Amino acid sequence: VSVEIEVACRLIANGGYEADEYGEALMSIDNTLIGVAPNDYLARFGGDGNTPAEDMDSGWVSRVFSLSLSAGSHELVVGGFNNKGTASTEITQIYFDNIRVTAFYSTAPDTDTDGIIDSCDNCPAAPNAGQEDDDDDSVGNDCDLCADTVPGATVDAGGCPPIIPGDADRDGDVDSQDCAAFEACASGPAVPYAGQCGNWDFDLDTDVDLYDFAVFQRCFSGADLPADPDCAG
Numbered sequence: 001v002s003v004e005i006e007v008a009c010r011l012i013a014n015g016g017y018e019a020d021e022y023g024e025a026l027m028s029i030d031n032t033l034i035g036v037a038p039n040d041y042l043a044r045f046g047g048d049g050n051t052p053a054e055d056m057d058s059g060w061v062s063r064v065f066s067l068s069l070s071a072g073s074h075e076l077v078v079g080g081f082n083n084k085g086t087a088s089t090e091i092t093q094i095y096f097d098n099i100r101v102t103a104f105y106s107t108a109p110d111t112d113t114d115g116i117i118d119s120c121d122n123c124p125a126a127p128n129a130g131q132e133d134d135d136d137d138s139v140g141n142d143c144d145l146c147a148d149t150v151p152g153a154t155v156d157a158g159g160c161p162p163i164i165p166g167d168a169d170r171d172g173d174v175d176s177q178d179c180a181a182f183e184a185c186a187s188g189p190a191v192p193y194a195g196q197c198g199n200w201d202f203d204l205d206t207d208v209d210l211y212d213f214a215v216f217q218r219c220f221s222g223a224d225l226p227a228d229p230d231c232a233g
Contacts, residue, residue, distance in 0.1 A: 001115060002104040005034070005065045007078065009042050011058040012093040017047025023082045023092030027063075030074050034065055041081075045092070060097070070129045071115025076101065135159075146170050153226040162229040165202055166219040174216070174231075175223040182208070182216055202232060 009025045017023075024041040026033060033040035042063050045056045080094035108117040114127035122131050123140030132141045135149045139159030146160035153161045153172030161172035168181040185197030189209045193201055200208045202215040219231035 001069050001071055003067045003069050004100075004102045004104070005029075005067065005076070006062065006098065006100040006102075007042065007096060008060050008062045008098045009058075009078075010060045010095040010097075011043040011045055011056075011080075012095075013045035013047075013056045014090045014092070015047075015054045015056055016087060017045070017090055018086060019047055021082075021084055021086070021090065022046035023080065023094070025078075025080050025094045025096075027076070027078045029067065029069070029076055034067075036063060062098075072129075146172075150224045150226060161226070164219060164227045164229050165232045166216045167227060168199070172226050173221050173224060174219045174227040175221065177223075179216070179220070182213065186213070 005027075007027060011023065011025045013023045023045055025043040026035075026041055028034060035041045043058050043061060045058070078096050078099065080092060082092040085091070108119060110117050110121070111124050112121070112127045114121070114129045116129065116131065118124040121140075122128070122133055122138055123143035126140070126142040128140045128142045133139065133144075134141055135144065135147060136151065137144070137149045137153065137155045137159055139155060139157070141147065144159035146155070146158070148169075148171045149155055149159060149161055150172040155161055155172075160170060161167070164172070164174060166174040166178050166182070168178045182200055185193055185200045185208050187193045187197070187208045190207055192206050193208045197208055200212055200216075202212045205211075215232050218233060219227055221227035
């Protein structure tokens with residue numbers, strides 16, 4: 001949900017603040033401070049060590065923030081902070097007015113009704129408001145059929161990399177783990193492979209031998225490095 005928050009604030013600070021003393025007007029959403037970038041406060045006054053001096057008054061200033069929040073309840077808090085005072089007259093006064101929160105609801109489809117429209121949802125078929133994506137392939141965990149894809153691998157809508165010769169665990173690389181799987185299926189020349197080892201018979205001659213290992217070597221990329229789907233040549 002897109003949200004616009006507008007708040008007016010006024011900050012008055014005693015002019016006798018020392019150089020290491022300051023006061024701030026603050027606002028938070030769900031315990032996260034929201035401020036005028038790159039800062040996390042709405043307004044701030046700091047001292048310069050001059051005592052006495054005139055009070056500092058920001059006057060009424062308006063701040064507007066545009067945020068994207070998940071559907072549901074959220075907590076907005078306004079207040080202030082004074083880091084320290086070395087005299088009883090060193091006071092920060094903070095006033096707020098005209099706090100307005102406006103939510104903009106999209107009419108775009110949200111198939112799984114998780115508050116994130118389909119075009120922005122990394123798993124539009126299953127509710128996942130948190131958009132968890134452990135392997136960072138832009139396909140959410142709840143929709144990812146290949147949950148351990150290596151970084152940078154190209155994946156399809158199901159989160160799976162293309163079929164790559166030698167990639168036994170379908171994670172997008174050809175590495176030592178795949179090599180161990182090849183060794184377990186190696187039969188030698190003219191010895192038919194056993195069981196489910198047909199994926200290693202790259203030259204389709206019913207055995208898994210040195211010719212097939214040569215293909216495996218061409219496809220070997222190393223751990224966490226996407227392999228070339230056309231590596232077999």
